Amino acid sequence: MRRAEDKELGLGPRLPGTPRQSWLYSEIRAAVLGGRISSGARLPPTRDFARQLGVSRGTVLAVFEQLVAEGFLVGAVGKGTFVSRQLPVMRNPKNAGPIPAPAAVGRLSQRGGLLASSPFAIGGRPQETRPFRPNQPDLAAFPFALWNRITARRSRLSQRVMLADGDARGYPPLRQAIAEHLRYSMRIECRAEQILIVGSVQQALDLCARLLLDPGDEVWVEDPGYTGARQVFAATGAKVVGVPVDTHGMDIDAGTRLAPHARLAYVTAGRQTPLGMPLALDRRLALLQWTEKADAYVIEDDYDSEFRYSGSPLAALKSLDTQERVIYAGSFSKVMFPSLRLAYVVAPEWLSAHFAAALSLTARHMSLLPQAVLHEFIAEGHFGRHIRSMRTLYGERAAVLEKAARHQLDGLLNVLPITTGLDAAALLPFGTNDKRIAQAAVAAGIETRPLSAYAIDRPAPSGLVLGFAPFDRKQIETGVSTLSQVLEASLIGCK
Amino acid sequence: MRRAEDKELGLGPRLPGTPRQSWLYSEIRAAVLGGRISSGARLPPTRDFARQLGVSRGTVLAVFEQLVAEGFLVGAVGKGTFVSRQLPVMRNPKNAGPIPAPAAVGRLSQRGGLLASSPFAIGGRPQETRPFRPNQPDLAAFPFALWNRITARRSRLSQRVMLADGDARGYPPLRQAIAEHLRYSMRIECRAEQILIVGSVQQALDLCARLLLDPGDEVWVEDPGYTGARQVFAATGAKVVGVPVDTHGMDIDAGTRLAPHARLAYVTAGRQTPLGMPLALDRRLALLQWTEKADAYVIEDDYDSEFRYSGSPLAALKSLDTQERVIYAGSFSKVMFPSLRLAYVVAPEWLSAHFAAALSLTARHMSLLPQAVLHEFIAEGHFGRHIRSMRTLYGERAAVLEKAARHQLDGLLNVLPITTGLDAAALLPFGTNDKRIAQAAVAAGIETRPLSAYAIDRPAPSGLVLGFAPFDRKQIETGVSTLSQVLEASLIGCK
Numbered sequence: 001m002r003r004a005e006d007k008e009l010g011l012g013p014r015l016p017g018t019p020r021q022s023w024l025y026s027e028i029r030a031a032v033l034g035g036r037i038s039s040g041a042r043l044p045p046t047r048d049f050a051r052q053l054g055v056s057r058g059t060v061l062a063v064f065e066q067l068v069a070e071g072f073l074v075g076a077v078g079k080g081t082f083v084s085r086q087l088p089v090m091r092n093p094k095n096a097g098p099i100p101a102p103a104a105v106g107r108l109s110q111r112g113g114l115l116a117s118s119p120f121a122i123g124g125r126p127q128e129t130r131p132f133r134p135n136q137p138d139l140a141a142f143p144f145a146l147w148n149r150i151t152a153r154r155s156r157l158s159q160r161v162m163l164a165d166g167d168a169r170g171y172p173p174l175r176q177a178i179a180e181h182l183r184y185s186m187r188i189e190c191r192a193e194q195i196l197i198v199g200s201v202q203q204a205l206d207l208c209a210r211l212l213l214d215p216g217d218e219v220w221v222e223d224p225g226y227t228g229a230r231q232v233f234a235a236t237g238a239k240v241v242g243v244p245v246d247t248h249g250m251d252i253d254a255g256t257r258l259a260p261h262a263r264l265a266y267v268t269a270g271r272q273t274p275l276g277m278p279l280a281l282d283r284r285l286a287l288l289q290w291t292e293k294a295d296a297y298v299i300e301d302d303y304d305s306e307f308r309y310s311g312s313p314l315a316a317l318k319s320l321d322t323q324e325r326v327i328y329a330g331s332f333s334k335v336m337f338p339s340l341r342l343a344y345v346v347a348p349e350w351l352s353a354h355f356a357a358a359l360s361l362t363a364r365h366m367s368l369l370p371q372a373v374l375h376e377f378i379a380e381g382h383f384g385r386h387i388r389s390m391r392t393l394y395g396e397r398a399a400v401l402e403k404a405a406r407h408q409l410d411g412l413l414n415v416l417p418i419t420t421g422l423d424a425a426a427l428l429p430f431g432t433n434d435k436r437i438a439q440a441a442v443a444a445g446i447e448t449r450p451l452s453a454y455a456i457d458r459p460a461p462s463g464l465v466l467g468f469a470p471f472d473r474k475q476i477e478t479g480v481s482t483l484s485q486v487l488e489a490s491l492i493g494c495k
Numbered sequence: 496m497r498r499a500e501d502k503e504l505g506l507g508p509r510l511p512g513t514p515r516q517s518w519l520y521s522e523i524r525a526a527v528l529g530g531r532i533s534s535g536a537r538l539p540p541t542r543d544f545a546r547q548l549g550v551s552r553g554t555v556l557a558v559f560e561q562l563v564a565e566g567f568l569v570g571a572v573g574k575g576t577f578v579s580r581q582l583p584v585m586r587n588p589k590n591a592g593p594i595p596a597p598a599a600v601g602r603l604s605q606r607g608g609l610l611a612s613s614p615f616a617i618g619g620r621p622q623e624t625r626p627f628r629p630n631q632p633d634l635a636a637f638p639f640a641l642w643n644r645i646t647a648r649r650s651r652l653s654q655r656v657m658l659a660d661g662d663a664r665g666y667p668p669l670r671q672a673i674a675e676h677l678r679y680s681m682r683i684e685c686r687a688e689q690i691l692i693v694g695s696v697q698q699a700l701d702l703c704a705r706l707l708l709d710p711g712d713e714v715w716v717e718d719p720g721y722t723g724a725r726q727v728f729a730a731t732g733a734k735v736v737g738v739p740v741d742t743h744g745m746d747i748d749a750g751t752r753l754a755p756h757a758r759l760a761y762v763t764a765g766r767q768t769p770l771g772m773p774l775a776l777d778r779r780l781a782l783l784q785w786t787e788k789a790d791a792y793v794i795e796d797d798y799d800s801e802f803r804y805s806g807s808p809l810a811a812l813k814s815l816d817t818q819e820r821v822i823y824a825g826s827f828s829k830v831m832f833p834s835l836r837l838a839y840v841v842a843p844e845w846l847s848a849h850f851a852a853a854l855s856l857t858a859r860h861m862s863l864l865p866q867a868v869l870h871e872f873i874a875e876g877h878f879g880r881h882i883r884s885m886r887t888l889y890g891e892r893a894a895v896l897e898k899a900a901r902h903q904l905d906g907l908l909n910v911l912p913i914t915t916g917l918d919a920a921a922l923l924p925f926g927t928n929d930k931r932i933a934q935a936a937v938a939a940g941i942e943t944r945p946l947s948a949y950a951i952d953r954p955a956p957s958g959l960v961l962g963f964a965p966f967d968r969k970q971i972e973t974g975v976s977t978l979s980q981v982l983e984a985s986l987i988g989c990k
Contacts (some may be wrong), residue, residue, distance in 0.1 A: 008505050008844075025682075026682075029810075033815070043496075049826040055754050065806060066806060066807055069805075069806055070776060070809050070810055071776025071777065071779075072776060079918075084776065084777070086775070086776070086777040087776060087777050087780055088777060088781055088784060105847055106819070106843065106845030106849075107790065108706055108707065108849060109705070109706065109707055109708050109709040109712065109758075110709050111705060111709055111710075112705060112706035112707060112708075112709075112849070114705055114851075115702075115705050115852075115853040115856065115857070116706060116848075116849035116852045116853050117852050117856065118663070118851075118853070118855035118856040119856075120660075120663060120855045120856070120859065121660070122662070122663045122664065122851050122852065122855055123566065123662050123663075123664075129659075131615060134954055139658045139659060142658060147650075147826075148647075148650040148651050151646065151647070151650040151864070152643075152646070152651070154648060155642075155643040155647060155650075156643050156647070162834060162923070163639075163832035163833065163834050163835075164616075164624075164634060164832070164833055164834060165616070165639060165833040165834065166833075166834050166836075167617065167618050167826075168613070168616075168617045169617065169618075182721045182832055187520075187521075199694065199858050199859060199860075199861065200858055200859040201864070202855075202856060202857055202858060202859055203857060203858045203859075204974060206856075206857040206858075207610075209605070210606060210607060211603055211607035211610055211611060212602075212603065212604055212607060213604050214604040214606055214607075215606075215710070217604065226854075230872065231856055232856050232857060235853075235856060235857070263604075280566050280581070281565060281566025281567060281579065281581070281582060282566065282579070282582050282583060284566075284635075285583050286583055289583060295602065302575075302789050306832040311560060311564055312561055312563050314564060315565055320528070322602065330710050333660075333845075337658035337659075338658065338659055338660040338661075339656075339657060339658050339659060339660065339661050339862065339863035339864075340862060340863075341859060341860060341861060341862040342862065346602065351601055351603030353611075354601075354603060354607070354611035355611075356613075356617045357610075357611045357612050357613040357617065357732075358610040358613070359606075360613035360615045360617055360697075360725075361610065361612065361613040361614075361615070361684035361697060361701075361726060361727050361728070361730060362610070362696055362698060362701040362727060363697060363698045363701075363858070364615065364694060364695040364697055364698075364836060365694075365836060366694065366836060366862070367694070367834070367835060367836040367837065367861065367862050367865045368834035368835075368836070368864060369646070369834075369860045370864060370865065377662070391818050446663050462782040
């Protein structure tokens with residue numbers, strides 16, 4: 001009974017900067033867990049212990065009290081403080097050796113293995129955006145000062161209700177503003193109740209796939225197509241079927257042959273990712289007819305077709321959907337800025353309450369302040385103005401790229417006509433290894449994405465995706481020159 | 496060939512307020528889709544058509560241009576404008592009758608049916624928070640003005656890098672600040688790399704279950720326990736096993752008997768939801784031993800154990816985890832405010848990169864500004880001060896409730912000692928129908944949650960959960976009086 005009192009407790013030394021109380025707590029705890037003080041042993045009386053350790057008695061009392069509360073020690077008035085007898089014999093941490101290496105410990109589930117793989121850069125991209133990194137808006141052209149003024153104002157206006165749990169579907173005035181915007185820009189007729197605010201199109205795709213597909217169900221994706229969609233669908237257990245794309249977009253007949261009983265089709269109808277053309281009207285109608293026949297659904301992913309350079313944006317596929325089979329997914333990452341992390345879906349009437357429940361169960365709702373600020377930005381007309389102004393700016397840059405490419409890349413890289421969006425698709429001579437070209441370009445300071453990186457089930461055409469939106473005339477022209485040198489050197493090297 | 500020119504196109508009337516261009520676009524489009532203008536038919540020359548319709552020729556030209564771009568019409572220079580011949584024959588929308596009712600159209604997948612059910616109020620809770628609504632912090636006590644000043648300042652400081660895609664794991668300085676906070680408050684030693692910022696504990700639970708469990712795998716949850724966890728686990732296809740709770744928390748021996756090969760255990764170790772006791776130390780150690788034997792993992796959900804009223808918060812279960820098997824999930828919804836929608840996990844080293852990839856794939860990352868503001872709030876010491884001040888305030892309110900309950904509810908409702916958190920558990924006489932009591936209380940203006948609402952696999956003790964944190968002395972005392980009247984009336988009525 002007196003062992004702990006009589007002999008050395010084996011407390012480790014206190015490191016400089018560690019408060020006495022933390023040190024004493026940790027050391028006694030470790031001694032108990034490590035078995036260096038036996039179950040039931042009595043600790044020294046607080047006064048003696050304090051003197052022995054050179055700390056105040058208050059420190060010892062506070063530590064004992066905490067360790068009693070946590071169950072390491074038990075105290076009985078007038079009898080002293082003891083190590084708990086309730087503790088199971090633990091493996092001695094001191095003798096247990098080093099913690100096993102992660103691989104030896106961790107085991108993901110089978111589906112976890114699919115889920116734990118992302119096509120996005122985890123650590124962000126702190127370095128300067130270089131030509132021609134795809135899929136980037138011009139952040140320097142964003143009206144910061146205005147946005148920040150609205151943030152400050154909106155933040156001051158916060159009332160208690162703005163702090164409480166919000167609507168799982170998103171901030172109602174924002175959903176109303178989006179519904180109105182879509183009516184004019186995309187000719188989608190919908191009610192605010194059908195709009196659901198999410199953090200990203202990825203989140204929308206994940207939830208849609210889980211709501212509409214069981215594991216093993218098939219989903220059509222464009223081939224070549226957006227890898228983020230392919231991966232998130234696969235992670236939900238869906239069987240991803242690549243459907244070939246020709247100059248009119250996804251080949252619906254091919255899809256019908258390849259997977260007639262698919263439950264879902266994913267399509268970038270406004271501007272095919274990565275090739276750039278819109279889905280032709282006859283294909284749109286054929287796709288909708290197929291959904292009725294197959295009892296299937298469509299996700300229309302639209303992140304940059306607001307930026308159409310030769311006229312108004314094309315009406316969305318969703319605008320043709322009289323049968324409640326199209327889910328339209330839009331994002332503010334490109335038309336506003338990526339770190340805002342707000343996106344939305346327009347759900348068919350029958351799906352909206354189900355989607356809201358699934359979102360609430362798996363995420364609750366998005367942070368409220370950014371939604372409220374975005375709402376003001378739209379309601380005050382800044383959003384429309386910003387889109388129009390970026391449409392002009394990006395349109396000029398698209399023209400600069402097309403012209404520079406005609407002059408300097410002729411025969412090397414065929415930049416397809418740019419009608420819409422932030423990126424151009426460009427074709428390399430048949431059979432060129434586009435990954436190797438992209439690597440050579442990076443070495444020369446030029447970022448592109450090879451078309452082969454978008455391949456799903458079949459080889460993609462050889463080519464590069466070039467982003468142009470955030471770069472000025474000089475950057476684009478210099479970039480094209482550099483690229484032409486890279487191509488000349490590489491293509492000769494390849495022959 | 497001249498049909499469309501010669502006869503009435505059957506355009507509907509223009510409603511007041513509809514711009515001419517929108518009207519003409521919609522009507523021609525509807526006429527084409529409805530088959531009222533045949534495939535290949537020629538439209539009238541723009542000049543004649545404009546005169547006939549009473550609109551400007553520019554309007555007709557703009558509409559034709561848009562409809563050509565969208566594929567409804569084709570134009571040939573000098574030959575006129577024709578309805579596309581490419582369109583498949585569509586079901587005539589005018590004759591198709593009303594859109595089928597939602598139930599007839601929509602079909603969720605099997606797992607979608609599980610996912611589309613949430614225990615949370617979808618539309619938010621705009622009405623006043625009434626005593627004794629559980630699980631609510633006192634929003635009136637939150638330092639708004641300070642928070643808003645920091646928001647305004649942080650927003651002004653935004654640089655271009657703050658607009659770009661962020662780190663999928665969360666804003667790095669915030670993760671560092673959380674790691675430091677947890678070291679002192681919860682005695683968790685972890686690196687910032689192990690912290691991952693999510694939008695809610697629900698999101699963390701969903702991702703953990705998908706990463707660690709395959710469909711059909713078993714997961715332990717406390718019984719009675721947190722329904723949000725049960726539902727989100729079930730939605731991932733897991734088999735939820737309720738493990739009984741006694742006065743020491745989850746009964747680990749019972750769990751081992753009921754589901755020895757479970758892959759995951761979910762536990763509210765700091766303060767059991769809903770009964771309120773911490774998980775005893777011997778149970779904690781037994782739980783960890785079981786995980787090693789079963790090759791299983793633990794999620795420790797901790798959302799209000801910072802608020803311990805009789806001393807420092809108890810060390811987290813995670814602080815005992817030397818084997819990298821515990822995932823600690825914390826939330827800012829209660830210690831800050833719910834609409835902030837920020838939470839975090841401390842992942843074992845081996846899991847953190849996998850979790851980051853899954854988060855990136857299914858959600859990208861959380862909105863950046865709220866993270867940056869929260870970081871400043873913590874770094875400047877306001878967070879620690881706010882917690883300490885709420886601990887004092889809520890502790891006083893807990894004492895008011897305990898005292899009022901002793902005086903007025905004796906024999907009717909036994910309020911268990913309140914050591915921690917925002918809610919008290921209170922037991923009704925054995926066999927009372929607590930749902931009926933809760934309903935009677937609502938009619939009297941008092942909100943509570945019956946313990947039976949937390950039941951998983953077995954009946955819960957009869958009782959009520961009473962939230963006290965947001966209510967002042969008068970509200971609590973009046974609420975207890977009202978409750979005593981309700982109980983007297985109801986319990987007599989039950990006999």
